[in-house]
Amino acid sequence: SAASLDDASSAVKEWQKSMQNAAIKHQEFRDDRFVAALDVNGYDTTHLLYLARAVTPGTYRVPPPQVESMYRPAWNAVGAAPERLVVRER
Known part of the structure; x- marks a missing residue:
C-alpha cells in the first residue's frame, strides 16, 4: 500500500502544513534522499517533511x-x- 500521513501525529500534520507555506523554490524526490532549495531569512525555522519508503x-x-x-x-x-x-x- 502507498505511504500516507493520515495516521500521523498532530505535530507531523502541523509540519506538513507549515512546509506548504515555506519558501521552497525547488524539490527533488530521489530514491535515496529528498533535496530542496529554499529561501531563508535570518534565524527563521523551517520544517521539511518527507516520507521514507522501505519495501x-x-x-x-x-x-x-x-x-x-x-x-x-x-x-x-x-x-x-x-x-x-x-x-x-x-
Whole structure:
C-alpha cells in the first residue's frame, strides 16, 4: 500500500502544513534522499517533511538531515536523526 500521513501525529500534520507555506523554490524526490532549495531569512525555522519508503521489513538507520548554503558552503549544519527506523511486516 502507498505511504500516507493520515495516521500521523498532530505535530507531523502541523509540519506538513507549515512546509506548504515555506519558501521552497525547488524539490527533488530521489530514491535515496529528498533535496530542496529554499529561501531563508535570518534565524527563521523551517520544517521539511518527507516520507521514507522501505519495501523490506527490518531495522534501518536514517541519515541525519544536512543543510548547506549554495553560495557559501561553509555555512552548513547537520541535524539530529532517529536512532533507527523499524519497518514491521503487515
